[in-house]
Amino acid sequence: MQTESTGNVTLEQVAHHAGVSLATASRVLNGSTRQVGEKLRKRVVASAGELGYLPNASAQALARNSSSLVGLIVHDIADPYFSSIASGVTGGAEEEGLVVVLGTTGRTPHRETELLATLRAHRARAVVLAGTRTVDEAGNRNLAREIERFTAQGGRVACVSQGGLPADTVVPANREGAADLARRLIAMGHRRFAVLAGPPDLRTARDRLDGFHGALSEAGIEPAYHDVVHGAFTRDGGYASTERLLAAGTEATCLFAVNDVMATGAIAALRDAGLRVPDDLSVAGFDDIPTLRDLIPALTTVRLPLEWMGREAARLALAEDPAPEPRRVPVSAEVVVRDSTAPPA
Amino acid sequence: MQTESTGNVTLEQVAHHAGVSLATASRVLNGSTRQVGEKLRKRVVASAGELGYLPNASAQALARNSSSLVGLIVHDIADPYFSSIASGVTGGAEEEGLVVVLGTTGRTPHRETELLATLRAHRARAVVLAGTRTVDEAGNRNLAREIERFTAQGGRVACVSQGGLPADTVVPANREGAADLARRLIAMGHRRFAVLAGPPDLRTARDRLDGFHGALSEAGIEPAYHDVVHGAFTRDGGYASTERLLAAGTEATCLFAVNDVMATGAIAALRDAGLRVPDDLSVAGFDDIPTLRDLIPALTTVRLPLEWMGREAARLALAEDPAPEPRRVPVSAEVVVRDSTAPPA
DNA sequence: CCGGGCGGGGAAAACATTTTCCGCGGCCTC
DNA sequence: GAGGCCGCGGAAAATGTTTTCCCCGCCCGG
Numbered sequence: 109m110q111t112e113s114t115g116n117v118t119l120e121q122v123a124h125h126a127g128v129s130l131a132t133a134s135r136v137l138n139g140s141t142r143q144v145g146e147k148l149r150k151r152v153v154a155s156a157g158e159l160g161y162l163p164n165a166s167a168q169a170l171a172r173n174s175s176s177l178v179g180l181i182v183h184d185i186a187d188p189y190f191s192s193i194a195s196g197v198t199g200g201a202e203e204e205g206l207v208v209v210l211g212t213t214g215r216t217p218h219r220e221t222e223l224l225a226t227l228r229a230h231r232a233r234a235v236v237l238a239g240t241r242t243v244d245e246a247g248n249r250n251l252a253r254e255i256e257r258f259t260a261q262g263g264r265v266a267c268v269s270q271g272g273l274p275a276d277t278v279v280p281a282n283r284e285g286a287a288d289l290a291r292r293l294i295a296m297g298h299r300r301f302a303v304l305a306g307p308p309d310l311r312t313a314r315d316r317l318d319g320f321h322g323a324l325s326e327a328g329i330e331p332a333y334h335d336v337v338h339g340a341f342t343r344d345g346g347y348a349s350t351e352r353l354l355a356a357g358t359e360a361t362c363l364f365a366v367n368d369v370m371a372t373g374a375i376a377a378l379r380d381a382g383l384r385v386p387d388d389l390s391v392a393g394f395d396d397i398p399t400l401r402d403l404i405p406a407l408t409t410v411r412l413p414l415e416w417m418g419r420e421a422a423r424l425a426l427a428e429d430p431a432p433e434p435r436r437v438p439v440s441a442e443v444v445v446r447d448s449t450a451p452p453a
Numbered sequence: 454m455q456t457e458s459t460g461n462v463t464l465e466q467v468a469h470h471a472g473v474s475l476a477t478a479s480r481v482l483n484g485s486t487r488q489v490g491e492k493l494r495k496r497v498v499a500s501a502g503e504l505g506y507l508p509n510a511s512a513q514a515l516a517r518n519s520s521s522l523v524g525l526i527v528h529d530i531a532d533p534y535f536s537s538i539a540s541g542v543t544g545g546a547e548e549e550g551l552v553v554v555l556g557t558t559g560r561t562p563h564r565e566t567e568l569l570a571t572l573r574a575h576r577a578r579a580v581v582l583a584g585t586r587t588v589d590e591a592g593n594r595n596l597a598r599e600i601e602r603f604t605a606q607g608g609r610v611a612c613v614s615q616g617g618l619p620a621d622t623v624v625p626a627n628r629e630g631a632a633d634l635a636r637r638l639i640a641m642g643h644r645r646f647a648v649l650a651g652p653p654d655l656r657t658a659r660d661r662l663d664g665f666h667g668a669l670s671e672a673g674i675e676p677a678y679h680d681v682v683h684g685a686f687t688r689d690g691g692y693a694s695t696e697r698l699l700a701a702g703t704e705a706t707c708l709f710a711v712n713d714v715m716a717t718g719a720i721a722a723l724r725d726a727g728l729r730v731p732d733d734l735s736v737a738g739f740d741d742i743p744t745l746r747d748l749i750p751a752l753t754t755v756r757l758p759l760e761w762m763g764r765e766a767a768r769l770a771l772a773e774d775p776a777p778e779p780r781r782v783p784v785s786a787e788v789v790v791r792d793s794t795a796p797p798a
Numbered sequence: 799c800c801g802g803g804c805g806g807g808g809a810a811a812a813c814a815t816t817t818t819c820c821g822c823g824g825c826c827t828c
Numbered sequence: 829g830a831g832g833c834c835g836c837g838g839a840a841a842a843t844g845t846t847t848t849c850c851c852c853g854c855c856c857g858g
Contacts, residue, residue: 167844169511195531512814
């Protein structure tokens with residue numbers, strides 16, 4: 109039977125209603141340091157329920173110097189790669205009774221630093237950085253500095269995907285996964301590859317490219333660098349990159365896109381150009397995005413447990429122990445061969 | 454040249470460093486009510502920069518009784534329907550310098566009420582409710598009550614998709630869109646339809662079903678109710694529903710799934726059952742999810758401007774004027790005919 | 799029988815900011 | 829020349845909690 113007429117019920121009102129002091133009411137309803145006698149405890153709980161008391165989170169954060177907020181920074185929440193990770197992070201945070209603050213950078217690197225500062229201003233308890241790093245040294249240094257401020261203030265930071273940042277990191281096997289994929293494609297009979305390499309300054313993209321090329325070299329295949337085309341890390345980027353590749357002419361029998369959304373764009377571009385996949389050209393991606401599993405032809409790709417990675421990052425960021433030293437959680441990547449690849453004609 | 458050694462710089466330190474009072478420092482750096490002389494203003498700004506001052510957002514929220522937080526409540530952020538909307542909401546909020554708090558319900562209706570209370574505790578300035586309503590009257594009443602508390606406290610609420618809730622709402626033309634789609638399919642020659650209707654208690658699902666059936670009736674076609682199968686509003690729900698439909702046997706020539714992700718599952722199930730789309734059975738969806746546009750066969754569907762809808766909801770929730778009365782912004786839905794539908798054999 | 803601990807309750811300080819209220823000096827007007 | 833108003837600065841109250849410190853009474857041991 110809530111009776112709250114208007115405005116907000118404060119702890120003081122609850123205390124008064126229960127005939128106890130502010131301190132006692134606080135100890136009963138929020139604090140956990142000290143015991144309160146059964147009799148008073150019950151009175152306070154009853155009063156709180158009756159008045160519909162809801163603690164003012166801002167005041168609590170101020171007094172405790174720590175809020176129940178967990179930050180999550182991604183480039184673009186509409187990208188299924190990030191929304192899968194976000195799903196894991198929110199799941200992990202909500203289990204702990206925490207609330208997720210979502211920041212999106214729109215792929216602007218310095219926005220990440222800005223958002224981290226905002227989160228520090230809010231005394232967020234932890235932050236998960238899911239945007240992949242660039243190779244921009246200055247930007248990374250700024251970000252590292254901001255991370256140190258954040259941790260100095262008592263917050264914790266975890267990253268998804270690599271980066272030499274001073275924070276716990278969930279590290280997917282981008283290099284090894286791409287290398288494994290290359291070996292599978294070579295075993296299939298392919299010898300000439302084209303690569304949609306994404307943005308040249310993105311670490312994730314570069315690692316996958318490197319891993320792929322490494323395995324090619326091992327097998328004695330010279331990567332044809334004119335068949336490596338850079339472009340945006342999106343579906344449309346994949347489409348455009350593929351168009352450029354076709355316009356320039358290529359003798360590749362297999363096309364590797366460094367992520368699934370680009371591979372999706374590539375398949376569309378090939379289809380629009382009158383080419384069949386995999387008959388005329390094989391296509392492979394990376395990530396194994398759940399939403400894209402129903403594509404036809406089904407995409408050969410490298411599976412990453414994205415949601416699990418997000419959850420794990422949340423776990424790291426919310427762990428009790430202060431972790432004297434950045435931890436790294438390696439995540440293995442598994443090649444999944446489906447219908448978009450076939451032996452070359 | 455930041456010199457902040459450790460801990461956090463408070464406004465008091467800035468004021469002291471600049472040789473002014475707390476009030477003046479506050480007015481320069483945050484408040485906007487009153488003017489401060491050019492001389493002092495410069496001194497304060499310089500000191501703040503030098504010390505690396507960052508306002509404590511909790512303290513601000515406490516003193517102002519309003520934070521810079523905007524809530525966003527969805528069922529499942531990994532679902533592209535919601536992540537598209539989320540993209541619009543975050544875009545709109547970040548333009549205003551606000552921060553988005555993401556809550557996910559996991560499709561548990563009362564979680565929505567819980568999350569709204571949490572947001573109220575944080576003195577969130579506004580909330581966008583994107584989860585579709587159920588027809589559960591008691592749950593909706595609780596939610597409406599919580600919305601009223603939230604607005605009484607000075608916050609504003611906007612909803613995406615229908616619901617008789619006391620809040621501004623962006624209302625997509627679910628009925629009309631489904632009806633238009635039905636008419637197009639009838640014009641194509643179809644007379645027998647099966648429907649994957651989603652959960653029976655979900656308003657959005659029911660409205661689309663009603664609109665579809667309404668147009669059928671208008672055309673003198675009796676809906677075959679045994680060809681309406683309910684199931685989860687997800688890809689796997691669509692798959693399972695289609696399996697059940699096939700197991701029961703159907704003479705339908707066209708299958709309407711009330712959203713795209715279910716349609717995706719349906720196409721997969723049909724393919725696994727050895728049926729061709731659209732040759733053996735036409736399939737249509739609803740939403741026009743961007744990520745699913747590259748599906749083959751390309752999905753005939755009803756387009757909703759999801760990201761725009763999210764942005765618009767944010768705009769409503771952040772509008773200046775108090776809006777004496779809930780506003781409704783209608784959103785028209787446009788049929789997009791693609792390859793997954795064809796005249797019946 | 800007295801002193802010391804201890805368990806539990808309350809007063810008040812602390813948290814960092816905004817905002818109200820007050821005062822002072824200068825300028826304008828009559 | 830005097831009174832009033834206005835612009836700008838500062839002191840202090842207010843915001844809603846947590847937490848420290850103190851105190852009281854009770855129990856137990858000496």
